[in-house]
Amino acid sequence: MQGPWEERDGVLRYRTRGGVEIYRLPMRLFPELDGYVYLILTDSHRILVDAGSGLPESWEDLQRGLEIVRARYGCRVDLPSLTAIVITHGHIDHFGGLTFVRQQSPAPVFAHELDRRVLVNYPERLITVAQELRHFLSQAGVSPERQAALLNLYLSMKTMFQSTSVEGLLGDGELLFGILRVHHTPGHCPGQVCIQVDEVLLTSDHILAHTTPHQAPERITRYTGLGHYLESLRRVAAIPGIALAFGGHEDPILDPYGRIAAIEAFHHQRLERVLEICQEPRTIVEISRALFGRQYGYGVLLALLEAGAHVEYLYDRGYLQVANLDQLEKEPEVPIRYRRL
Incomplete structure (x- = not known):
């Protein structure tokens, strides 16, 4: 992809209007997922934005990029020469590499306070989210055997990280080190932040060039959910002067405002589709199949969570109702069926 940057051996460099250099370092995060970390250089600062997943391939790619x-x-x-490490949000493909990075770097780690607990008490995070996820899957209509398999998939790539300290918190609107403007954008993750450097916005997983970032119901983790996500999109759309965006995955975004409008329109179309599906009472499992067809492996869980996020948005705003309320009163563990109001 061509743009106002240069690229050498896969590492992209962009110099902002204010003279800040931004380097995009590619890496393999998981067997089927690629992404980037960013290096921000000024005369007095060496800042790493995100740290990769923690898999050996990810760690090797970071060293190769440097x-x-x-x-x-x-x-x-x-x-060793880094002056700070900024974590954009509490998903392991963005912070898992801290286990390796901190063996060589004494730099302080910064994260938003809503994701601080994920980094400093990671085992607690896994246990509590797994419990909420199990309850969601049960009410969605997933069989107990399938629930166990999906929970194992969820946990399988997340046990390599060891809790670490967070030395600084990222506040919304803060100008960190005089160069990084922090924008808190919850939705995809509670502590998701976008980092503005002059006319450039590092969007992490909030805005991607081709796919719509994954959503999950807020009932599983507070400050996620489609409502928060759409509100955060509108907040970013109101930031003036953004000429270029770099995401945590996929290509650079040459028209950030147009991409925001396209993502918002996509979700509204999906909401309309859910309402069509729910002309008759449907479980989240049935809604997921109607939206995404047959899925395999981890894709099953992602599809269920995405469907659940859209159902939650519509239910909270009075567009859906529980169709089997009498049955739920007698059998609390029965799957919930939703119908359009």
Whole structure:
């Protein structure tokens, strides 16, 4: 993809109007997921934005990316010389690499307070979310055997991380180090932040170039959910002067405001589709199948959560009702069926 940047050996460099250099370092996060971390350089700062997943391939890619910055761009930077590490949100493909990075870097870690607990008490996070997820799957209409399999999938790639300290908190509107403007954008994750550097916005997983970032119901984790996400999209759309956006995955975004409008329109179309599906009483399992067809592996869980987020949005706003209320009163564990009002 061509744009107002240069790229050498896969590492992209962009220099902002204020003279800040932003480097995009590619990495394999999981076997079927690629993404990026970012290095922000000024005369006095060496800031790493996100740290990868913690898988060996991710760690090797980070080291390789830093070597390219040194060898091909002539910048003397390595992990020990970092002045700060900024975590954009509490999903393991963005913070899991801290386990490795902190072995070589004494730099302080910054995160939003709503994701602080994920980093500093990770085992608690896994247990509490697994409990909420199990309850959601039960009410969605997933069989007990399938619930166990999906929970195992959820936990399978998340046990490598060890809790770590967070030295600084990212506040909405804060100008960190005089160069990074923090925008709190909950929805995809409670503590999701976008980082503005002059005319550039690092959107992490809040805005992506091609896919619509994954949503999950707020009933599982507070400050997630489609309502928060759409509100955050509108807040970013109101930020003036953003000429270019870089996400945590996929291509750069040359028209950030147009991309925001497209994502918002997509979700409203999906909401209308859910209402069509719910002309007759439907469980979330049935809604998920109607929306996404047959899924496999981790895709099953992602589809259920995405469907659940849209159902929750419509139910909370009075567009859906529980169709089997009498049955639920007698059998609290029975799957909930939703019908359009």
